[in-house]
Amino acid sequence: ETGVTQTPRHLVMGMTNKKSLKCEQHLGHNAMYWYKQSAKKPLELMFVYSLEERVENNSVPSRFSPECPNSSHLFLHLHTLQPEDSALYLCASSQDLMDRVWEQYFGPGTRLTVT
Amino acid sequence: SQQGEEDPQALSIQEGENATMNCSYKTSINNLQWYRQNSGRGLVHLILIRSNEREKHSGRLRVTLDTSKKSSSLLITASRAADTASYFCATDSGTYKYIFGTGTRLKVLA
Numbered sequence: 222e223t224g225v226t227q228t229p230r231h232l233v234m235g236m237t238n239k240k241s242l243k244c245e246q247h248l249g250h251n252a253m254y255w256y257k258q259s260a261k262k263p264l265e266l267m268f269v270y271s272l273e274e275r276v277e278n279n280s281v282p283s284r285f286s287p288e289c290p291n292s293s294h295l296f297l298h299l300h301t302l303q304p305e306d307s308a309l310y311l312c313a314s315s316q317d318l319m320d321r322v323w324e325q326y327f328g329p330g331t332r333l334t335v336t
Numbered sequence: 337s338q339q340g341e342e343d344p345q346a347l348s349i350q351e352g353e354n355a356t357m358n359c360s361y362k363t364s365i366n367n368l369q370w371y372r373q374n375s376g377r378g379l380v381h382l383i384l385i386r387s388n389e390r391e392k393h394s395g396r397l398r399v400t401l402d403t404s405k406k407s408s409s410l411l412i413t414a415s416r417a418a419d420t421a422s423y424f425c426a427t428d429s430g431t432y433k434y435i436f437g438t439g440t441r442l443k444v445l446a
Contacts, residue, residue, distance in 0.1 A: 225378070227378075252432070261438065262438065263435070263436050263437055263438050264379075264424070264436035266433060266434075269432065269433075271432075276432070277432075277433070309376065311378055311379070313378075313379075318432040324369060324381040324384060325379075325381065325434070326381070327371075327378030327379040327380070328378050329377050329378045330376070330377065330378050332376065
């Protein structure tokens with residue numbers, strides 16, 4: 222256990238559905254991240270939050286909508302997804318963004334399948 | 337764009353042997369990190385090496401960094417079946433963004 226939990230672990234949704242992924246960190250960190258991991262592709266950074274403020278939106282389609290209500294929780298709201306959005310979605314946290322030398326703690330991921 | 341690229345893409349060895357993976361990157365970095373990912377799970381941080389360091393050890397792990405060649409290597413000594421996983425390097429360029437490679441899939445045969 223890394224102190225970062227994600228729910229659900231698996232999700233199958235149709236293209237017209239609306240669902241949300243949840244991430245919670247118990248480490249007292251100030252920064253949280255969403256990554257997308259597709260087969261045979263590098264990990265893609267999607268969003269970065271620092272102290273609940275979004276500091277990075279890495280050209281992600283608007284059908285992905287992040288929300289960070291506090292420094293411990295991060296959501297990824299999904300709507301009208303495409304089959305190519307099927308992937309493992311990983312949440313991570315780190316102590317801070319101010320200190321540039323930090324490690325990230327990852328959750329176990331949500332395996333998303335869009336049908 | 338800057339990216340860590342691991343080599344080889346896949347590696348299969350016998351238990352007890354050493355495993356070496358390499359990472360190459362394109363632009364100057366402040367530090368480089370190695371992560372491990374078990375199948376379908378999140379990544380676990382293994383070791384961080386700063387740009388002014390040449391070698392670091394952590395247990396059975398040894399990481400080297402050659403900034404002149406823009407490359408790093410991860411050596412796992414006396415491998416175990418439990419070391420079977422994908423290994424990723426992640427590089428930064430002074431911002432909070434880390435760029436991950438596609439990983440090396442290591443299989444250790446018992």
